[in-house]
Amino acid sequence: MSNATYSLVNDATGEKISLPLVRGAMGPPGADVGKVYSKLGIFTYDPGFTSTCSCDSSITYIDGDQGILLYRGYPVDQLAQNSTFVEVAYLILHGELPSKAELAEFDHNIRLHTMINESLKRFYDGFRYDAHPMAMLTGIVGSLSAFYHDTANNKDARHREIFAHRMIAKIPTITAAAYKKYFGQPFMYPQNDLDYCSNLLYMMFAVPSEPYRVDPVAAKALDILFILHADHEQNASTSTVRLAASTGCNPYAAIAAGIAALWGPAHGGANEAVLRMLDSIDSKNNIQAFLTKVKDKTSGVRLMGFGHRVYKNFDPRAKIIREQCHKVLKHLGKENDPQMELALELERIALADDYFVERKLYPNVDFYSGIIYKALGIPVNMFTPMFAVARTVGWVAHWMEMVSDPAGLKIGRPRQVYTGAAMRDYVALDQR
Numbered sequence: 001m002s003n004a005t006y007s008l009v010n011d012a013t014g015e016k017i018s019l020p021l022v023r024g025a026m027g028p029p030g031a032d033v034g035k036v037y038s039k040l041g042i043f044t045y046d047p048g049f050t051s052t053c054s055c056d057s058s059i060t061y062i063d064g065d066q067g068i069l070l071y072r073g074y075p076v077d078q079l080a081q082n083s084t085f086v087e088v089a090y091l092i093l094h095g096e097l098p099s100k101a102e103l104a105e106f107d108h109n110i111r112l113h114t115m116i117n118e119s120l121k122r123f124y125d126g127f128r129y130d131a132h133p134m135a136m137l138t139g140i141v142g143s144l145s146a147f148y149h150d151t152a153n154n155k156d157a158r159h160r161e162i163f164a165h166r167m168i169a170k171i172p173t174i175t176a177a178a179y180k181k182y183f184g185q186p187f188m189y190p191q192n193d194l195d196y197c198s199n200l201l202y203m204m205f206a207v208p209s210e211p212y213r214v215d216p217v218a219a220k221a222l223d224i225l226f227i228l229h230a231d232h233e234q235n236a237s238t239s240t241v242r243l244a245a246s247t248g249c250n251p252y253a254a255i256a257a258g259i260a261a262l263w264g265p266a267h268g269g270a271n272e273a274v275l276r277m278l279d280s281i282d283s284k285n286n287i288q289a290f291l292t293k294v295k296d297k298t299s300g301v302r303l304m305g306f307g308h309r310v311y312k313n314f315d316p317r318a319k320i321i322r323e324q325c326h327k328v329l330k331h332l333g334k335e336n337d338p339q340m341e342l343a344l345e346l347e348r349i350a351l352a353d354d355y356f357v358e359r360k361l362y363p364n365v366d367f368y369s370g371i372i373y374k375a376l377g378i379p380v381n382m383f384t385p386m387f388a389v390a391r392t393v394g395w396v397a398h399w400m401e402m403v404s405d406p407a408g409l410k411i412g413r414p415r416q417v418y419t420g421a422a423m424r425d426y427v428a429l430d431q432r
Contacts, residue, residue, distance in 0.1 A: 006031050010040050022053070026061050043415045053234075054412070055242065059092060059397050060233045067313035069232075072096070076228060080320050085226040086110060086196050089393045092231055093164060093400065113169035114190035114199065116177070117147050124181045133178035133385045134263040140174050141167075142256035152250060154403045163251050164396045171392045172196065175385045176203030182381070197222040200389065205377065217331045218376050221324050222386075225369060228317040229387055231394030233310075237261040237268065241395045243412040245402055258395045259388050268384040268391070271370035274305040275339070275380055284345045295355055305367030306350060307360070317365040325368045328375050340371055 005018040017039040019031040030053040033044045046052045061070040069076040072091050079088050083097075090098045090106045098106060123143060127136055145152075148166065151159040177187050180203075188203045198214040201222065206212035232238070241258035245251070262268035281290050293301040308315055329335050347363055350356045373383050403409060 008036060008040060010042075015040060022056065024056065025058075027063065037415075043417065045417060049239075054239060055234070055402070057234070057398065057401060058095065059394070059401060060231045062233050062310055064308070064310040064312050067311055067316045069316050071231060076316060077320055080224050080227045083227065084195075085223045085230070085390070085393075088227050088230055089168060092393050092397045109165045110169045110196065111192040113166045114173055114192060116170055116173050120147075120174075121177070121187060124177060127181060129182070129184065131182070132263075133175070133182055133382055134259065134388070136178040136181065137171075137174060137385055137388055138256050138259045138263070140178070141171070141259055142253055144170070144252040145250035148252075154248065154251065155406075157404070160251075160400050160404065164400060167252070167255060167396050168392055171389050172200040173203060175382075175389050176200060178385060179204045179382055195219065195223075197226065201376075204382075215331075217328065221328045221372055221376065224320065224324055225372065225386070226390035228320060228365060229369075229390035231391070231397065235267065236264070237391065238394060238398050242398055242402055245399050246410065246412040251396075251399055251403075254399055255392065255395050258391070262388055262391065263384060268387040270304060270364075270366040271373070271383045271387070272380050274366050275370045275374065275383075277302075277304040278339050278342050278346075281342060281346070284342055287342075287346055287349055291350065291353065303350065303356075303361065306356065306363055308364045311362075311364065312360050314362045315364040318363045318367060321365060321368040321372065322363070325372050325375075328372055332375055334375055337371075337375065339374070343367065343371060 005020050007016055007018050009016045017036060019033060019036075021029040022032055023029040037043055044052070059072065061073070062068065071079060071088065072095050074091065074097075079091075083091075086107050087098060087103055089110075090103060120140060120143065123140055124136065127139075144166075148163075151162045151166075153159045173190055180187050186208055188206050188208070190199050191202055192199070194202055194214065198216075198219040201214050201219060202212060234242075237258040240261040241254045244254040244257040265273050281287060290301070291303070293299040294303045325340065326335075329337055329340055334340070347367070350361070370380070370383055373386060374380070378386060
């Protein structure tokens with residue numbers, strides 16, 4: 001905290017309260033309103049928490065106005081260009097880039113935990129053949145809490161580390177199994193000689209009846225996508241993980257809660273919505289008519305993949321994904337992909353339209369990620385599970401940061417402004 005303060009005054013009583021400023025390493029400070037209710041008898045009111053800090057964190061920094069995203073101080077574009085997802089996972093968890101020896105040990109520990117308990121396979125049999133993979137992920141990850149009683153002490157640093165390794169290692173296996181269940185194919189065991197993203201692609205697309213070679217360009221594109229999705233500060237799913245974890249619940253249950261929150265179309269499901277939007281537009285000739293509907297607030301038509309709750313400039317991740325999109329499509333011989341051409345034309349027209357420019361509605365990370373996933377042969381209903389695989393690193397890191405600080409661990413309990421009926425007496429049934 002700094003010595004600078006803001007003040008709130010009760011106009012009726014004249015009572016005044018000072019709000020000390022909580023300053024971080026970068027970005028705007030937060031006004032500490034923790035004593036507003038006890039001193040003034042009022043709550044602060046902020047639907048959607050757009051101006052409220054729920055915690056302090058040293059993991060990720062975002063400057064939405066400047067289009068900046070940093071993991072532990074490192075710009076995400078530098079990490080995407082020079083690093084790997086596993087190395088970034090180490091950075092996000094531990095706060096510093098690893099040495100060669102540290103990275104080798106961490107990578108080994110992740111590979112060590114890639115298999116899931118054989119009995120978990122029977123869990124998948126309980127789902128309908130057409131169940132959404134995110135429903136399976138939510139249930140299966142939550143069930144992990146029933147398997148690892150030996151490392152369930154959140155206060156034990158070694159237990160926390162083992163949980164982190166297990167969760168990050170097993171989420172690709174769980175996700176690939178959900179894919180196989182959906183398509184009625186046999187589950188494939190992980191191959192620990194493969195890197196993280198290659199292993200995921202193998203478990204999804206290999207079948208026992210023939211050999212499968214992982215395309216290194218596809219694996220690299222997926223690795224970059226995972227880096228860009230690894231964490232994003234206090235978004236809805238991460239905040240959900242923290243809120244659940246504040247109760248002291250099993251960490252796998254907290255991650256399952258985060259997966260459930262990610263499923264929403266306004267969060268992790270947004271890239272699915274982008275492809276559905278492009279399908280509905282169908283042709284470049286229909287773009288202008290579509291954008292006219294977008295501008296009409298009564299039409300109910302939304303421009304998916306543009307704008308962001310935080311970024312009021314270009315989403316820094318979108319620029320990187322756009323470049324990867326071109327590389328993957330060229331490599332796969334899909335440069336003339338109609339959906340990609342439609343997306344580029346939609347982007348060009350929207351960015352030349354004052355309506356969207358004035359509102360700073362620029363392409364975000366979801367606009368191109370779905371096109372890459374589709375080019376790699378990943379079906380639309382698997383887009384959000386792929387997001388969940390990447391974001392698991394961030395969820396785990398925030399969980400570890402939160403539970404390892406007993407002084408700052410306080411159960412979440414938002415307040416409300418009650419708008420229901422005033423107190424009234426019960427009326428007997430025969431008198432109503």
